[in-house]
Amino acid sequence: MTDDPNSPQKPKRPAIQRPETLRAETQRKPAQARPEPVQPETEQAAQPSASPEPTAPRASTIRVTPSPQAMSPQPSAPEAQAQNLSAPQDPAAQIPVTQPPTVPAEELAELVPELTPMFPGASPFLARFLPHSPPTYAGLNESFCDLHAFLKYLHEHSWYGYLYAVLGDQTAYVLLFEGRTVTAAAASATGEQALGELLNLYEQGASLSAHPLSPVYAHVLSGIGSRAWKFNLTEDFTGLHARPTGAIFYARGEIVATLPATLPYEGAFPAPLRPQTLILPRSLAGWAHHHYNLTLRGRDGMNAITDVYQVFKNEYGATGLAFIRALGEKLTPAEYAMRSDAALHDLEPMVHSFLKTGYIREV
Structure with missing residues (x-):
């Protein structure tokens, strides 16, 4: 059935606003009365407020410790909006932007410990x-x-x-x-x-x-x-x-x-990427700075097809083989220690043993 255009028109009912529209209007009303945003800390300290009236501090999203309100069950979204419209918020329950969270001194000390000098005032x-x-x-x-x-x-x-x-x-x-x-x-x-x-x-x-x-x-x-x-x-x-x-x-x-x-x-x-070993000076470790020549027995000790090689390997292992090869390449024990990151106190007994058993002789 279609309406007759000549018939008297019935009065229109008032439009029913959608919940979204009502909620948007409700949110716009307090926004008109909201004070100006609080300036950041540096700017606020440098530029004092021109208005003598105090403004409520702006709530920060960072909380140092949870408040009792935060520990209790929170109301639903519609109830929270109703509370915002009906009652003013308590400034004491908010943390101003100008108060950043601080790290306790105990935690700071744990993060970066302060050491105590063992020899205060020492010259070296x-x-x-x-x-x-x-x-x-x-x-x-x-x-x-x-x-x-x-x-x-x-x-x-x-x-x-x-x-x-x-x-x-x-x-x-x-x-x-x-x-x-x-x-x-x-x-x-x-x-x-x-x-x-x-x-x-x-x-x-x-x-x-x-x-x-x-x-x-x-x-x-x-x-x-x-x-x-x-x-x-x-x-x-x-x-x-x-x-x-x-x-x-x-x-x-x-x-x-x-x-x-x-x-x-x-x-x-x-600091170096990998600290190098100190080598004793020549006056204290002259043997470490000397050159040594390989004897015929010493050259056989590096030849895998000889019986001397097996005897040498069983006694000195891979470490001894690497060391005697370095001596055959005219490196001093000190130079070999620097290149291989070896300790002189490990090389000294091998040098004496090589000399005693006839694998090397001093130049």
Whole structure:
């Protein structure tokens, strides 16, 4: 059936608004009365508000601790909107944007620990930046502990830490990485000469102690020598950054510790990717700097088709074969130790054995 256009029109019913339309209008009403947004912290501090009337702080989406309201069951969306329209929000239940969350001091200390200097005020750079560490071994001396045997023991156990020798007012410090001596310092020497100084003091009756370190700290300190370099922080920087206000330990670009030990200027001690072993000076280990010639027996010891080869291999293994080949290529034991990252105290007994059994002879 169709409506007659000539018939009187019936009054129209009022349009029923959709829930979405009603909700949109309801949300627009409080938006007109909403105060201006709170400026960020830096801008708010630099530009004071021109209006004398206080404005309610804007709620932040970051909460340091959950409030009791957040712990209780939350109302549904329609109920929450009704509460927003009917009752003002409590400013105390909100956190202003100008109050960022803070990290507790205890957690900050755990993230970046502050170490204590073991030798505060020491003159050698290495000693100055060594952190405090209770000794694993203390009171060692020449009368009952052979130093070379002790170093070999530390090498076999891949020990990390530093040695400290003292005799009267004379001191020496040696850092070990994976049980290898990688850097050293004494009153007037660094590197190999300082390592020799520690051995000399020990032979004269010095007391020796061994202080353990974590592998990360030992690596950071392995680059400390006789001078500091210009600091250039890169994403993979590992080493020590020294300043007049303190020192910072970096591992692969990240701060791993701080130490209240200073330099009068700013400088850096970058650590090598893999610390190299210190070699004793010629005056203390002349055998390590000598050249050796292979005898006929020594050349047979490297020839796999001879009976001497089997005897040699059974006695010295692959390590001995690599070492005697290097001697045949005119490398000194010290040069071989540098290239192969071997310890001299492991090579010394082989050199003496090679000489005794006739595999090599000294030039």
